[in-house]
Ligand code: HEC
Ligand code: HEC
Ligand code: HEC
């Protein structure tokens with residue numbers, strides 16, 4: 001687990017520097033000549049095995065090129081040597097160039113350069129060969145999974161991160177719309193088998209079946225083709241917990257004074273525990289008990305709990321429903337949360353705490369949505385001064401140290417306002 005978290009952190013810390021070089025699309029056009037053999041002059045891959053990169057977010061393209069070059073989170077016999085030859089400035093330039101096209105390879109928004117020169121834009125999107133799959137993929141099932149996920153099977157809705165019809169607003173989350181099905185399927189299998197590393201995607205893909213993957217590929221090929229099909233949500237949702245919820249409820253009586261009987265705290269300085277991830281709660285209670293996380297009140301409260309008690313209490317609070325108070329949001333907080341701040345080296349919180357603030361419990365990332373702003377701010381400040389230092393590989397301390405008090409205020413308001 002530690003190793004996994006460490007590689008996540010390295011990946012993300014690289015990400016915060018993705019913008020260090022300003023890309024120049026004009027310079028990129030010349031440099032992209034060597035890419036055209038496979039990705040097309042306008043970023044539309046000439047074969048199914050070559051992904052479309054037209055209209056992809058520049059930040060995302062740079063991040064992938066760096067990963068290929070480092071042979072770290074992503075490695076490919078074709079792309080790794082290609083990327084090895086590129087400087088950071090080259091990467092920024094070719095990324096700016098390919099990002100300037102439409103997702104379908106259509107001409108960039110008219111600039112003087114583009115309108116006087118038609119060589120890049122004359123390459124029409126190449127017709128794609130039909131994949132000769134054995135299973136007949138069903139784009140509308142792909143759409144249903146994309147939009148709703150399948151909670152019973154532990155599959156997160158993709159739309160939360162990749163946006164409506166595969167057009168994402170978050171710059172580090174790639175656009176998927178109009179991508180080759182064969183490429184999509186290869187990537188989902190790579191994430192699933194952990195040969196391509198990304199905290200969110202490894203977690204999301206682990207429960208996908210081959211049929212799911214084929215259906216998703218069929219959906220992305222042309223999301224608008226099933227635009228009118230109403231995607232239905234998977235029906236029965238069974239949430240399961242490792243601990244015994246009923247046992248936990250009895251043991252949790254002593255916690256009610258501060259955290260509320262149902263885990264909704266009534267006083268802002270106490271965190272709500274309702275709906276928080278079970279694994280995260282177990283880690284925190286265990287950390288309070290061992291002294292790895294220090295709090296004079298909490299260490300006394302949990303000193304007498306056994307490992308079973310801790311698991312059961314955590315299951316109980318995780319099973320409860322959070323009732324967030326209505327609070328004011330913050331535009332600055334949203335911007336920082338979604339995109340970070342490349343100049344200040346602040347990693348986007350969305351990468352770990354997820355788009356809706358619900359976190360990714362299996363990776364150890366807590367929910368922050370609807371939590372009391374007072375409590376959230378207090379924790380950011382404690383990470384900043386290292387008073388709280390129980391985060392693996394100091395991943396929160398390294399981020400919090402770069403936040404100003406104003407940033408922390410804005411972020412706390414935004415997170416508290418998430419439902
Ligand atoms: C010989 C063919 C070839 C050439 C030339 C080539 N690529 Fe690639 N590229 C590929 C293949 C194959 C993949 C998919 C690798 C995989 O499956 O992970 C890829 C993947 C990518 C990706 C990741 C796309 C995504 O959606 O994640 C980017 C970005 C990229 N290439 C950029 C470039 C750039 C920039 C150049 C020129 C400097 C270039 N490529 C030259 C074959 C090529
Ligand atoms: C918590 C956010 C999140 C969720 C939910 C999510 N993704 Fe992703 N996805 C990402 C990120 C971030 C990347 C880029 C990974 C990287 O940098 O290598 C990505 C990459 C991908 C890629 C590779 C794209 C490329 O161009 O190489 C595919 C395919 C994909 N996701 C499909 C899905 C599908 C299908 C689902 C739903 C079953 C899903 N994603 C759910 C965040 C998410
Ligand atoms: C007298 C008030 C009080 C009581 C009773 C109490 N707590 Fe707490 N709890 C706190 C405070 C204050 C914090 C925040 C500590 C900090 O700032 O790090 C906290 C934090 C926590 C956290 C960390 C939450 C997070 O989001 O990281 C957990 C988990 C927790 N308490 C569990 C319990 C359990 C289980 C019990 C009962 C056995 C309990 N608490 C009883 C006051 C209390």
Ligand code: HEC
Nearest residue numbers: 012347348349351352364365366376379390391395396411
């Ligand atoms: C690399 C992943 C990662 C990123 C990026 C990240 N966090 Fe965290 N965050 C964590 C982890 C892991 C924890 C829990 C640490 C522990 O085990 O105690 C955490 C804990 C927190 C907590 C305390 C929650 C609680 O209930 O006590 C807050 C608040 C928080 N993060 C806010 C943020 C904000 C704001 C950002 C963006 C500026 C951010 N995080 C970015 C991984 C991350």
